[in-house]
Amino acid sequence: ETGVTQTPRHLVMGMTNKKSLKCEQHLGHNAMYWYKQSAKKPLELMFVYNFKEQTENNSVPSRFSPECPNSSHLFLHLHTLQPEDSALYLCASSPVGLAGELGHETQYFGPGTRLLVL
Amino acid sequence: GENVEQHPSTLSVQEGDSAVIKCTYSDSASNYFPWYKQELGKGPQLIIDIRSNVGEKKDQRIAVTLNKTAKHFSLHITETQPEDSAVYFCAAGQKLVFGQGTRLTINP
Numbered sequence: 001e002t003g004v005t006q007t008p009r010h011l012v013m014g015m016t017n018k019k020s021l022k023c024e025q026h027l028g029h030n031a032m033y034w035y036k037q038s039a040k041k042p043l044e045l046m047f048v049y050n051f052k053e054q055t056e057n058n059s060v061p062s063r064f065s066p067e068c069p070n071s072s073h074l075f076l077h078l079h080t081l082q083p084e085d086s087a088l089y090l091c092a093s094s095p096v097g098l099a100g101e102l103g104h105e106t107q108y109f110g111p112g113t114r115l116l117v118l
Numbered sequence: 119g120e121n122v123e124q125h126p127s128t129l130s131v132q133e134g135d136s137a138v139i140k141c142t143y144s145d146s147a148s149n150y151f152p153w154y155k156q157e158l159g160k161g162p163q164l165i166i167d168i169r170s171n172v173g174e175k176k177d178q179r180i181a182v183t184l185n186k187t188a189k190h191f192s193l194h195i196t197e198t199q200p201e202d203s204a205v206y207f208c209a210a211g212q213k214l215v216f217g218q219g220t221r222l223t224i225n226p
Contacts, residue, residue, distance in 0.1 A: 004161070043162070043207060043216035056213070090161050106152065107214070109161030 003027040004110035006091050012116045015081060021113045023074040023091030031094045032074040033107065034066060038087040049074060050096070081117045088112040120145040122210050124217025132225050137198055139220045141208035142190040148210045151184060151191045156205045156219075165206075166193070198224045 003026045013019050025032060034046040048056035049068040063085075065077040074091055090112045094105040121144040131137050141151075149170035154162035168175045168182045168191065175182050179198075184191040191210075195202055203224045208217040 042205075042219045043209075045213065045215075092161070106164045106167065109154075109163065111159065111161050 004091060004093055004108050006089075006110040006113050008113060009111065010114045010116075012118065013078070013081065014118055015083070017081075018077070018079040020078065021076040021089055021091075021115075023076075023110055025072055025074075025091075025093040025108070025110075027093055027108060029093040029095050029108070030071050031096055031105075032068060032071070033092040033094075034074065034076055035090040035092065035109075036087050037090055037112065043090075047076075078115075081115075083117050086115055086117045088114050120148065120211025120213065120215040122208060122215045122217045124208050124220060126220060127218060128221045128223070130223045130225060131198055133198055133200060135198055137193075137195045137202070137222055137224075139193045139206055139208070139222070140190060141192070141210070141217050142188075143210035143215075144189065145211050146186075146189065147212060150210075150214075151182070152209050152214075153182060153193050154207045154209070154216075156207065158204075162207055195222075200224050200226055 005024050007022045031050045033048050036044045036046055045058050046060045047066045052068050063080050067075040091110040092107040094107045096105050124141045129137055152167035153165050155165045156162040166177050166180050166182050168184050170186055173184055179196045181194040206220045
């Protein structure tokens, strides 16, 4: 086990629904990440949080809204999604965020949430 | 920004043979190069990484080589086993850009 958990593991939602993905890390890390994994772009960085502050938004549409209440928890709030948003959403954590060590740290990934938007 | 190219996209080898996956990158300032393995239903897991001050690193059956001049690095797996079947990702760059992935299949 990597120490990073994600819930739910699977989610089906309509385009008008609002749902949230949850990530929790038990590794004492300071940075957390959201990635989108699909057939078109296997691992696409979405957001980075470092010490609860957002340090990276990789031009993600506003229908995805992240929240990081503390260094151990990360949420991704979803609303009015499109079918092309169907993908595996992966959460990761590292000791220091990209802004701090600029990608020099090992990232520990959770198992992901498989999202299907109908 | 960083551009990472990974080849091949699929690779099939006989059990016991070696497998090699190659990546090239564009940002000459990159100095950290990890390799991740992703098994079905799981998130990617780090299997080996290398920093720019060394040219090669080995961990049992897995090795990574780095050529900073040519801006490419490779993953080598020797004596492959069925449990090596997975998707492998390389990464590089200041913001850790991942390659497209290689689906490795080990045939018994």
